[in-house]
Amino acid sequence: GAGVSQSPSNKVTEKGKDVELRCDPISGHTALYWYRQSLGQGLEFLIYFQGNSAPDKSGLPSDRFSAERTGGSVSTLTIQRTQQEDSAVYLCASSLPRQEPYGYTFGSGTRLTVV
Amino acid sequence: AQSVAQPEDQVNVAEGNPLTVKCTYSVSGNPYLFWYVQYPNRGLQFLLKYITGDNLVKGSYGFEAEFNKSQTSFHLKKPSALVSDSALYFCAVRVISGSARQLTFGSGTQLTVLP
Numbered sequence: 001g002a003g004v005s006q007s008p009s010n011k012v013t014e015k016g017k018d019v020e021l022r023c024d025p026i027s028g029h030t031a032l033y034w035y036r037q038s039l040g041q042g043l044e045f046l047i048y049f050q051g052n053s054a055p056d057k058s059g060l061p062s063d064r065f066s067a068e069r070t071g072g073s074v075s076t077l078t079i080q081r082t083q084q085e086d087s088a089v090y091l092c093a094s095s096l097p098r099q100e101p102y103g104y105t106f107g108s109g110t111r112l113t114v115v
Numbered sequence: 116a117q118s119v120a121q122p123e124d125q126v127n128v129a130e131g132n133p134l135t136v137k138c139t140y141s142v143s144g145n146p147y148l149f150w151y152v153q154y155p156n157r158g159l160q161f162l163l164k165y166i167t168g169d170n171l172v173k174g175s176y177g178f179e180a181e182f183n184k185s186q187t188s189f190h191l192k193k194p195s196a197l198v199s200d201s202a203l204y205f206c207a208v209r210v211i212s213g214s215a216r217q218l219t220f221g222s223g224t225q226l227t228v229l230p
Contacts, residue, residue, distance in 0.1 A: 004158065033217060042119070042205065043159075043220035059217070091158060104218070106151075106158035 002026075004107035006092050012113045013082055021077040021110045025094030032075050033095075033104070034067060038088040046090075049075060050097065082114045117142040119208050121221035128196050129229050136191040136224045138180075138206030148189040149207040149218065150180055159205065165189060176200070196228045 005024040013019050025032050034046040045059035049069040060066070064082075069075040079086055089111050093104040118141045128134045140146055147166055151159040163174025170182040180191045189206060203225050207218040 035220075042121075042222040043207075043218075045217040045219070048217055056217070093159075104159075104161065106160070108156065108158045 004092055004094050004105050006090075006107035006110050008110055009108065010111045010113075012115060015084060015114055016081055018078065018080045019082055019112065021079075021090050021112070023075045023077070023092030023094075023107060025073065025075070025092070026105055027073075029094035029096055029105070030072065031095045031097055032069060033093045034075070034077050035091045035093065036061075036088045037091055037109070043091065046077070079112075082112075084114045087112055087114045117146075117208050117210055117219045119206050119219055119221035121204075121206055121224045123224050124222070125225045125227070127227045127229060130198050131195050134191075134193050134196040134200070134226065134228070136204050136206075136226060138189045138191065138221060139187050140189060140206070140208045141187065142208055142210045144210045147209045148180075148182060149209075150174065150178070150189075150191050151205045151207060151220075153203040153205065153223075155202075162191070162204075198228045198230050201226055201228045 007022045030051045032049040035043040036046055037043050047067045048056040064080045067077045089109040091106055091109045093106045095104050120139045122137055149164045150162040152162050153159045162178050163172050163180055165172050165182040173179045178193050180189050182189050203223050205223050206221040209218050
């Protein structure tokens with residue numbers, strides 16, 4: 001597609017429920033990143049996928065968070081047993097490897113609210 | 116570990132006046148430095164980067180930034196602010212030699228240009 005697409009744009013969920021957030025990167029972009037943007041905070045790195053390599057999961061805040069990238073394209077970020085502190089905007093970015101680190105294209109994000 | 120500080124949560128400036136958004140960084144090696152801008156309900160957009168070479172870098176929309184190694188700063192500047200520049204600005208850093216591919220972002224500075 002023309003840009004990085006994220007869905008849903010907004011999600012309200014009850015505490016304790018699981019949620020899935022989707023990212024559809026730009027076609028051909030092999031690098032994909034998830035970040036979390038909390039109110040008054042900077043962007044917090046969560047996870048990085050590069051092609052078929054093992055993902056860098058070093059930023060995932062707890063084992064309730066996981067992410068997959070199927071077929072080297074679409075990625076899903078899953079949060080299990082959501083907590084109120086998970087409320088944030090979740091941003092996805094993609095890039096071509098040779099453009100790293102300055103070729104990130106960000107999606108518009110998913111605003112998650114846990115009530 | 117790498118970190119970025121944006122000491123001002125909010126910057127207000129009158130239209131037509133010069134603007135500065137401050138950023139300092141801390142890394143253990145040579146840095147890649149970036150500025151991104153986020154408009155309401157939009158993803159982050161790349162403004163400019165410093166990789167190597169001339170310390171003064173020019174980017175989109177008339178913005179520029181100066182890399183100062185001795186002060187570990189990378190302040191964003193524009194000679195004459197526009198109301199349309201009002202947005203949230205993020206500074207980011209990555210170490211050149213590091214294996215990590217992710218950017219570390221500051222907490223953001225809300226720029227408001229007053230008509």
